[in-house]
Amino acid sequence: MGHVARFVLCAFALALPVAHASAPEPAARADIDPLIDAVVARYHLPGIAVGVIDDGKVVYTRTEGKLASGQPMDADTLFGIASNSKAMTSTLLARLVQQGKLRWDDPVRKYMPSFRMADAWVTANMQVGDLLVHHSGLPEGAGDLMLWPTPNQFTPADVVAGLQYLKPSYSFRAGYAYDNTLYIVAGEVAAAAGGTTYPALLRREVFQPLGMSRCQIGTWNRDDVGNVADPHVLHDGRFVAEPADGSIVHPATMDSAGGVRCSLNDMLTWATNWLVPTPAQLAWLTPEQRRKEWTPYTPMPISARRRAWDGTLFYGYGYGWRIADVDGQITVSHTGTLSGMYSAxxxxxxxxxxFVVLINADAEEARSVLIEVLAKHFTAPGKARSVASYADELDHENQQKRTSHVPDTSSRKAATPAELAAQLGVWRDPWFGEARLCAQGDTVRFASVKSPRLSGQVMRVGDRYLVQWDNDEVEAWLRLPAQPGGAMHMAKVDPDADFSSDYEDLAFNREHACH
Structure with missing residues (x-):
């Protein structure tokens, strides 16, 4: 396909493995159990599920933790898999391609005439495959404030309408920057081509044919389904559960980018289908479409840590998958990150x-360490380091970042309506919508209309202002206009904070006074 510049090393494209009957070499529980024990103890994880496949056979499963009911987690417990959903969305599109309902090189506007990017040429030339490989020109995480934090009132239609206002940070197909919003568009393209909703299509085309019977998307009842892990977030150094708001789970704007929930058993079924597909699974998704998904189209940057830990020489993004070499061996992978839910x-x-890792907590470092020690189990057992060794290195790295990058805001004091009198009012950003900067007694509050969790008190730090959110969201500087009629901007207080807090892409204009 000619719509993207392929990143090819030695004509690299993964040949599909073929199922065979030879017995796998069992993964020794004595080798893996201590790794899980050490990670759970180091990071005080509330819950975790791990599964390992060796030579096509599931040879290890382990679950730790309890549900809100007090019952122990098991291999059927549902976790949010977050961005591991992207490979499922890509596979749904591959199924539609296989059925002749769309082509990878079709223009997006064939299915969504309302689709607009900031640049007219990009709008006309964006193809279905381009939606999946993070080379659109959008800055990293662009538009994610329409997806998170949840719950919010944004819809997929809002995301599509907002794309035209997101300014590019590089030329189309000229680089890599991870985005979620175009996966929302991909879900809408699938719905248009498939003739029904994204959740209905994913259940029909992916979950049901593979027998992933516990996976959930769209509308479902937590009480009827049962055995659902609650997310946990850090509060004052300890994990605290965020209980569900009601039994009915409704479709979310971010479903096609990161909304799937699955169990460990489901994810091992999903993985085994890729590693040793049966004849029926090869009919369900042909070798041609599998190769399309696992072809690296966009080169990705290689971090110093990845080079040091894994000796990685190439790293690229396919259709919902990351392809890299680790200790001289090819890996195909993805991670998933949501508030309180991490996966790999x-x-x-x-x-x-x-292997598969599911954690119901904000556990980036724990996941990184687990990925490394479990990968080394296969790629380079002789190079394996201890859990403590990797964890200590990450702690040191994080401390250096905080010391050098994060400003001291401990002198913050509540801003007063008097000092911000000229700025008080109702403001609007073209894609994020309305926000209110209004007095409340002797304080000033910022409140987003469509994203209620982005509400908080305005604080002064020296001659700067920040918003101290009511919830534990990433704090933001409030950059007030220097002159009347100017735009109000925002930026992360911690520049290394999660890129989904894309405050930098906001530009508010004042519409009228507070009522």
């Missing part, structure tokens, strides 16, 4: 092996 899937196709 790492496959080694030529070994027909891999």
């Amino acid at each position: 899937m790492v496959l080694l196709p030529f070994r027909k092996s891999g």
Whole structure:
């Protein structure tokens, strides 16, 4: 396909593994159990599920933690898999391609005439495959404030309408920057081509054919489904559960980018389908479409840590998958990150092996360490380091970042209506919508209309202002206009904070006074 510049090393495209009957070499529980124990103890994880596949067979599963009911988690407990949903969205599109309902090189506007990017040429030339490979020109995380934090009132239609106002940070197809919003568009394209909703299509085309019977998307009843893990977030150094708001789960704007929930058993079924597909699974998704998904189209940057830990020489993004070399072996993988839910899937196709990690907590470092020690179990057992060694290195790295990048805001004091009198009012950003900067007694509050969790008190730090959110969201500087009629901007207080807090893309204009 000619719509994207392919990143090819030695004509690299993964040959599909073929199922065979030879017995796998069992993964020794004695080797893996201590790794899980050490990570759970180091990071005080409330819940975790891990599964390992070796030579096409599931050879290890482990769950730790309890549900809100007090019952122990098991391999059927549902976790949010977050961005591991992207490979499922890509596979849904691959199924529609296979059925002749769309083509990878079709223009997006064939299915969504209302689709607009900031640039008219990009709008006309954006193809279905372009939606999946993070080379659109959008800055990292652009538009994510329409997706998170949840709950909010944004819809997929809002995301599509807002794209035209997101300014590019590089030329179309000329680089890599991870985005979620175009996966929302991909879900809408699938719905248009498939003739029904994204959740209905995903259930029909992916979950049901593979027998992923516990996976959930769209509308479902937590009480009827049962055995659902609650997310946990850090408060004052300890994990605290965020209980569900009611039994009915409704479709979310971010479903096609990160809304799927699955169990460990489901994810191992999903992984095994990729590593050792049966004849029926190869009919369900052909080798041609599998190769399309696992072809790296967009080169990705390689961090110093990845080079040091894994010796990685190439790293690229396919259709919902990341392809890289680790200790000289090919891996196909993805991670998933949501508030209180972290996941990882790492496959080694030529070994027909891999693993799945599901955690119901904000656990970036724990996930990174687990990925490393479990990968080394296959790629370089002789190079394996201890959990403590990797964890200590990450702690040191994080401390250096905080010391050098994060400003001291401990002198903050509540801003007063008098000092901000000229700025008080109702403001609007073209994609994020309305926000109110209004007095409340002797204080000033910022409140988003469509994203209620982005509400908080305005604080002064020296001659600067920040918003101290009511909830534990990433704090933001409030950059007030220097002159009347100017735009109001925002920016992350911690420049290394999660890119989904894309305050930098906001530009508010004042509409009228507070009522």
